[in-house]
Amino acid sequence: MTDRRHIRLGLLLALPAVFLTACGGTGSTATTSAGDGTGTITIWAHQGQDSENTVLQNAVNSFNGSQSAIKATLKFVPEKDYTKTLTATSASALPDIVEFDGPMMSSFVYNKKLSPISDYVLPATVANATAAVKAQGTLDGKLYGLGMYDSGLGIYANKKLLDAAGVKYPTSVLDDWTAADFTAAVQKLAAANPSHKALDLKEDYGLATEWGTYGMSPIVWSAGGALVKQGKAAGAIDSPAVVDAFRTFQSWKPYVDADTDGNAFVNGRVALSWVGHWAYPAYSKALGSDLTVLPLPDFGNGAKTGQGSWAWGISSGSQHAKAAGKFLDYLLGDTNVTAMTTADGAVPATKTALAASPLYRTGGPLHLFAQELAEPCGDTDITKSCVAVTRPLTAGYPVITAQFSQALNDIYGGADPQTSLAKAARAIDQDFSDNDGYSLTK
């Protein structure tokens, strides 16, 4: 009797283990099939601003109306959960076309969720994409994604406040201010301001987030460092020049408006706002002709900006890749790119749409961003002369951004830059060595 009970108990305890073996070890091997260029294709996109969603939905509707061989269906996923959704979905369960955030692409390629797109989209579509967007979408010599728009960083300045304080500021990319000039300008502006604040760093986005990495890694690059160099963070992210640069960054905090209400710049509480192109619509509405856009300060290796944004690709499990390619050709055409960038104010990611854009073309108020993006560095060759740097193209990016943004948040909170950055470097390097450097060929 007791023996039997033991057996039953053993069975009961063994049950979860059986469950586990049944669940585990199911590596999905999805293979892309071109299909005959017809049929139904499914699309996932992140749910952005309403205006963006409308443009996307309209593009899908007009695509469906323009021909009868392919039917496209679009599904939105809330932005907050979008990347997690893609990460948690197996390759075979993904739709034909996925939108993804640029820096996450390598991770999806590494996990075999994306298929190269060059075989499915027209050569003309690829040729018309801007160099910076192509740099973001290319991994190991293969093109996995193209976007409708790109992004850039700059410092928006309130000319009236700068002039009133007698602060000199750059007038083009060429006479950029050095980090010391910038610090002096911030201090002078703060002294002239009753609130003693001069700068907005979008602290309200949170620095321990992707904003921290995207917004502040130009400091690393401009100081001659990198987030990772040849798969190693030690020596790249915590080099003496980078540490020094972050000491400077730390020294700005007393002059930074916490901007809890998101209106510091718009209400004239500060004269400078360090943010991306997307702030332009609200800022230009509030400041009119007092608004000017300046490049980020130069920490020695030339002024740098981040780049990269949402991109489109074909999933590795797609059975209709040819049809998906046709949809991407349509989506990345000038009509849709222009409609989208008009809706969200972003930098158009095709050469023709960029040249025609009233905001970004030569003489346009945001031409600076176009100029910067015309000098792409890619993610590795960060020289003095190039400007737009792509975030590291590696499947280890989630760890890099988590560690770097945490270090950044700590430094901003008063921690020693040397200690924090060295700690981040060790954590990144350990993760890379745990994963054999995220080599794609394994």
Next chain:
Amino acid sequence: MSTAVSPSPTPAPSAAAARPTTQRRRSRDWVHALLMTAPALAGLIAFVAVPFGYAVVLSLHKARLGSDRPPAFVGLEQYRRILTDPDLSGRFLHALLNNLTFALAVVPLQTGLALALAVLLNRKLRAIGLFRAVFFLPVVFPMALVAVIWRLILARSDQGILNSLLHQLSFGHWGSFDWLGSPLTAMASVVVLSVWQGVGFQMVILLAGLQAIPDERYEAAQLDRASRWQQFRHVTLPGIRTTLIFVALLTSVLSFRVFDQVYILVRGGGLNENATRTVMYEAVTTAFDQNNIGRASAITVVFFLIVLVLTLVQRRVARGDDA
């Protein structure tokens, strides 16, 4: 269950025939018992045992979220790292310490405050329902909303509600103070907003406990000329003793789970991550920001064991009082 054969109620014609009957009955009992407990047991296995077993298994591997490469077995390496590697263990132990600090502050504060509120609101006043509802209101708010409101209150600029209030009260002597950013006040801020949000829930439970105390006891106490304090001390407290222990236990278990407010405030900006990082926060960000499922599992397994031990100790102490 003992193996002794109980006497059969019906006289058995022979010993040879009696054995199969009892055996059959016993196995029938066993089947019934299993049938009755099956739904609960199935739930327990599917939602508690399997995920926990899975976590234990994963914690012995290098596993990444969303990866199609098979997890590699690394033995106790993940545990070694979170417990002894200087970078990682520092963070983990610090998170654990933050959790303990949080629990040590929140449990007495929230239980005490809930009791005070419950006593205050246990009156036969006009519109007492309204007052009760008002104090219960924050519980209904999602933590995301609460965090946003408190971000406005605790903002470090002189526009922050608390800072500008102190500025007014001190006749302009109070400057701006970084409540969320300073390591000294970051955790205290999280404690205050958590108590504010959660206290209504404990209050409602205690209120129910208070209302279960028969009025006669108070009448008797009044006849004995017991003061209000004496009534509270000798009638109210003994009357809600078990409820109070339950509430304290519940609050401490809930307080170990603290995650949302830290996660939201850090993302909202300005929160001192180091001073407020909790174990759950560490586990969730490791799993979903860094995709490192193996280490996150090891963190949760260790944390589960710690909370289990603490809860057992607490229960033992609470029961020891009873005897």
